[in-house]
Amino acid sequence: MGTKKNGGSINPGVPCLECPLRLSLAFKPISDQHVARIQRMRSGQVLLQAGSAIVEPDLQNAYLYTLFSGWAFRYKMAENGSRQILNFLLPGDLVGLQAAMFEPARHGIIALSDVRLCRFPRRNVWKLFGSVPDLAFDLTWLGAREESLVDHNMLTVGQLDAAERVATLIFSLYKRLEAIGLVHEKSFDFPLSQQHLADALGLSLAHVNKTIAALRRRGLFEWTGNRIVIKQPKSLERAAEIYESTYLPRPLI
Amino acid sequence: MGTKKNGGSINPGVPCLECPLRLSLAFKPISDQHVARIQRMRSGQVLLQAGSAIVEPDLQNAYLYTLFSGWAFRYKMAENGSRQILNFLLPGDLVGLQAAMFEPARHGIIALSDVRLCRFPRRNVWKLFGSVPDLAFDLTWLGAREESLVDHNMLTVGQLDAAERVATLIFSLYKRLEAIGLVHEKSFDFPLSQQHLADALGLSLAHVNKTIAALRRRGLFEWTGNRIVIKQPKSLERAAEIYESTYLPRPLI
DNA sequence: CGGGTGGTTGACATCATTCAAGTACCGTGG
């Protein structure tokens, strides 16, 4: 559970023009010129190990990021020591916009797996914010999208029972991963522990475990090691509260 | 419970330069020139009755608003018909940014009391978004702020018991109202029904009622008609999960 | 081989929901 504090290693990273993420239909097509501007704004790629803090609560944040590979989550601690996971971050997601607007940050972000992040110094971003309206718009758009993910989690935690919550979370991640090409044969990497599920869904660890066991027995999915296989997408979807039927192409910065 | 569909009446509204909200320290001071630009972007004030829909889920939205007076809330419906309130909107809050980015809107917004809204046609906003970087930044900032409010509600609903949830919601609203000068002698207007509290907190109506009764018995606050009086701010604060100790001045658009 | 982490399970306690009944209040129409 302890957060690792290693700074991580920095390298120039893949040129943005060759970014493999852009091949996905999940992202809005943009001009090479615009991509070049993003590249200039970037100060390289950061590599962090699973468990590392990407954003520390109550600290200033000099960087925005785009998650290039791996998983992360955004969370808040309660005074009683319990943790609420607000949303999960997947490749292509913008990381740290809210943290960059407020100082100190009101939440933390932790890497769930080893992650690669494209790093953008805040000053570079704010500079282009003024001179490149499209970029400003895209940032605002991505901020609104993250809020909409939290909105959906709020509905899940506030109104659904345990089985529906688990089904909803797994199904949502399944669809998001599918959109960026990380699902193969209905199966995908799944670096969460049951404790993470519990913290995201507002349930106890023991109850999450029992709920998962029940869903597994119903044959909706399998979960072995770090991988989930969706056995009955339709049934899982019926058991879940759906976020949105169609995923709009979104900006990739 | 039914949503009223009256269009509401439109009028030119108070000139932005004379906007009484700006007198509050809760808002960032800005130049008269900037205020004039906001005024030009505005297409008047809209008056809506309590219960009216400000944003309809699944519809397009041609306008952004700033809430000039009154209360509103943002919500999402679950498939089983239950409603989750995502956050409450108070005077000075930006309304409908997310809804303006996505079509169709993924949530609804309803007026809790009679409200007055400053209306901004989307096209006007996007036009200035390009030519006035400060405005673009402020919109993004306000979007991030709303997300941070939802984050906090998420922590509340996911990790606290009933008494803490109620105390937290009332205390948060108390502090937000105080910041904009709507608290007098520790008392303020409170247009929510217990059903609204239940929908916001992920609790049943009956349980909210019993919880409120208990808090009242403890002498933390009084609630009569449409008004709440905080009797023991310190105790209420201790019973609550605090959002943030200091409220940063924020943009008013 | 040993220790640690994450997963699994059962018994039991607690909290919240459901259901049902009843109250207080307010506006409306007779």
Add this chain to the structure above:
DNA sequence: CCACGGTACTTGAATGATGTCAACCACCCG
């Protein structure tokens, strides 16, 4: 003026979902 109906609020008893606690298992890594 009162009777009526509607809405919000109040309360209690029974039920059910979820949390707590404790033990145990499986696996990996050193």
